[in-house]
Amino acid sequence: MVRSGHKASGPLLDVLHPHGQQIGNAISKQRMTHWIVNVITLAYQAQGVPCPLSLGEWRPFLFLPFFLMFLLAITANSILLYLIKSQKSLHSPMYVLIGVMAVLDLIMPMFFVPNMLLSLLFSLSEISLTGCLIQMFGLHFIGTFQSTLLFWMALDRYFAICRPLHYHKCMEIPNFLKFFVFAPAIRNGLLMVTMVSLAGRLSFCLTNVIDHCFCEHMALVQLACGDISINNIVGLLQL
Template structure:
């Protein structure tokens, strides 16, 4: 039966539930794509062009920016064409190639966080040996195993997916996601499900546990040494926020195909897309703008480019931010914080309100989104606005040191 006819051409039909409103998605995804390209390109350029930034942590941040720059290129343009012109077709070979690159670069989003956690661990817990441990020859023993792990696991499940026979060719997704393709196969897909689940736990979950363990050691060292505590807490909170949000969205996206649930296809597609695209947009802000040296060089570069383009044409508000030294850094820092909070909040708000008008979510899904829309800011705002404010952060640390 499997040899009768195996589909070689597929239709990517993600967000089909939106009907005539589907082209509206072109605008937000185009804006996110532009932000990802521009922000990551600027970050890579600044780190590469400034010799003072050729330090281990800055190089790792630039490496993550390269990943975040490449990843959207493999699926967002196809999505935009699909939204605008209804171009949905893709061949099996094209689908497998796209799948390989999406998952390969996606795996390195959490892998770079592991390497950055190691950098912070060496800098805070073993400061006297930091330069020695972070030397390329020594650090390769942490790089090579994770690169090999990512390559082997991603290549394995993509090759297994390519050997399947497919009875259907309409994929309810905007790009070739592994389980979205496997669902179209004829016969048993138990091996594909097992390898896919193994990959989930050996890459993002393992990376999260490793980072969590390293931060526990960092915080315990930090609480015994007040000299590095502020900077360490600042970095740890940033990493913890990013990896927690990324892992939560990734697990929802990946496990929703493997565990029976009532999530509609549109919600699966949304989480699968945001799991890849959200870090590409906000990692440059979180890691670039929040790092003092990188932020200062970014401001200098932007100011220089503006003056070269048209020194008289700058808007007065933007000009005051770009030319005001320390105040410019603080202003940019605050602006990006507000942008992050507003985008996350707006996403939950729109999902909560539109789900009742488009009948796209089950009752449990609507309830969950509505609760998170109200509850998430209460949990995250103290971290974003409290810990990220220097005076408040220092007071928090004094209280912790006093009563710990």
């Protein structure tokens, strides 16, 4: 936070320069902008109610339930992947898609849950802007595959019910890799790089508090004090 001592130069500047007050305000604003750009505070909130920041000494007690849920999710998805891989009867397109969903559910929490658990345990709520952008890229890059996955699951059921004679030809592994893995990866990668680059070029001068436990695109963009219309459009395209 900007210390009160930074504002002491205002009266002195008033004496030395006719526009000293304006210069002093500009200096204070520049210092505050530098602080906001380099440090982002994650204010953990649920349904608009501040959670860990207002709980004080109770924050470490939230570590255990969230950690157990994290372990449960990791264990359940790992068992599911093992069963699909080990059972040859499950090597069909639909079960492969379910396995891909388990992989996405394994990877996505890795980007923010460890940081959230450390924050609860040691009362840490700050993240650098660079770390915030990296976290945002990972979350949105993995998240965009979920909509693609749902599309492929619907397409799988369509061919199985309406085109059963062409099912195996249309849903074979080479086609799956070509249209589900490579094409969406290129598309999502380009969109995410564009989105993160635009967010990183914004000027932040209002506040540095994000009301989430992770760096989400729109939450970060809302902290900017300039025009964010392009960021909003790119954010909608990644859906």
